[in-house]
Amino acid sequence: MRKSIYYSYREVLFIVNQIIQRLMKYAIVDIETTGKTQRITEIAIVRYKDNQKLDEYVQLINPEQRLPYFITQLTGITDDMLLDAPTFKEVAQEIFERLNGYVFVAHHVNFDLPIVTKHLAACGITFKPKKMCTVRLSRQLIPGKQSYSLGKLCKDLGINIHGRHRALGDALATGRIWELFYDNPNFQEVFEKALKPTKGVNALPANLPLKDFEKLPETPGVYYFLNKKMEILYIGKAINLKKRVLTHFRSKSKSKITMCRETAHLDFVESGTELLALIMENLAIKKHWPRYNRASKNFSPRLGITSFKNRKGITQLGFNQLRLISQPIAEFHSEGECIKFLTELCMDYNLCPKYCQLVGASARCEDYYLHIPCDYCQEEIDEVEYNKRVQTAIESTHSDLKTEIIELAGRNVEESSFVWIEKGLFRGYGFLPKEESVQTLEDLEKFLVTEKSNPEIQGMLNRFLTDKYNTFTFPTMHQAN
Secondary structure, X not given: OOOOOOOOHHHHHHHHHHHHHHHOEEEEEEEEEOOOOOOEEXXXXXXXXXXXXXXXXXXXOEOOOOOOHHHHHHHOOOHHHHHOOOEHHHHHHHHHHHHOOOEEEEOOHHHHHHHHHHHHHHOOOOOOOOEEEHHHHHHHHOOOOOOOOHHHHHHHHOOOOOOOOOHHHHHHHHHHHHHHHHOOOOHHHHHHXXXXXXXXXXXXXXXXXXXXXXXXXXXXXXXXXXXXXOOEEEEEEEOOHHHHHHHHHHOOOHHHHHHHHHOOEEEEEEOOOHHHHHHHHHHHHHHHOOHHHOOOOOOOOOEEEEEEEOOOOOEXXXXXXXXXOOOOOEEEOOHHHHHHHHHHHHHHHXXXXXXXXXXXXXXXXXXXXXXXXXXXXXXXXXXHXXXXXXXXXXXXXXXXXXXXXXXXXXXXXXXXXXEEEEOOEEEEEEEEEOOOOOOOHHHHHOOXXXXXXXXXXXXXXXXXXXXXXXXXXXXXXXXXX
16 A cells, blocks of 8 residues: 655745756856946856756956946956957847856846846846846855955855956856855845845735836836826935835835825936936926926035135135025036135146145145145245236136037947036937947037926036046047046
């Protein structure tokens, strides 16, 4: 007589999960990019089945732009190395075939996956894999670490990285982490939770069709909440449209709950970058003034640069609240921007930091920058000559205004975007197809969306330009280092 064997529900579930886990395949992915424009320069894919490595793949990618200096310093990848490499479009199908059907695994997966997805989408390939992040796995399986960066985590686990900040070296190191975690007794439980789909769809407003939410991309842009009459209720900007919209639906604030109950439709416009999202949001709000945008942030400048003569007759520069200055030399939002502006004037015109509100009166000016005292402190020039130098510095802030173009990433890899600043004032923005040859302002103007400047946008641009972004000025058109 055959003996019957009975299993509890939990035992059956455990066995099924074990089988599913054993059948799943994983692709460990790492990419190197151009930095702010986020164009792929190298991709590595190391594929696993169960806990066994199947194969590895690495490919340099021509991003069709020059690499920033700091990227070359970080990765060792040079423009010459990428000159004869294929473009992403030329290898997109091969990359998709290597990834399709595999769980997409990466260290900081929410960085790598959106970039790969965006590149594939630009080539007409839809890619929506299951994903897993080894950073999140690390936090759950080995909690308490001070840092979960790839370098420090590998050092703690005794894993050698051969080729740090190169795609294959980092992917192989992530693969070793994956192998170690796979044998962890808690791996199965953590693994199952990580693969569960987002529960955010349960938070959608009752009147909002699921398809409206699903069509939102995970890219930068501007989003619109509309009611049943297609009236705009709210306009916002996001680096990740889908994720940002979802936070509204999860909000517990009374006004957000009321707004979401009225929301019956969603719309969006992709921007390619956060700066353009900020600008486009500002312009859209000023055009429509939606009911729930009444408390929009005020980006108007609050600090100003001023000049005055001290008791010694020396012209000093400094900053103060804008409301206390009658004729500001320049306007800024933060003390950091003011300090940067004054520091650049000091260095360009050999002014004294003590008389530019950069160090205290008792400090030595050589302690601030370059470790060299200014000409005045060395008694090489007198007060009259120093004051003339300060006046020249002040005049330069007004006479040096040029037509400047900020070059940014596009909405896909086939285009770039730009912001046009004419004589210090915002004129508009546009999107430029990569196949277009632009040599003059007239060429670029065909793609310009002309808009009216306002203090908020000027403030955004002032803050943006304090960082090192790619810009070029006319008549010579080039991309600055």
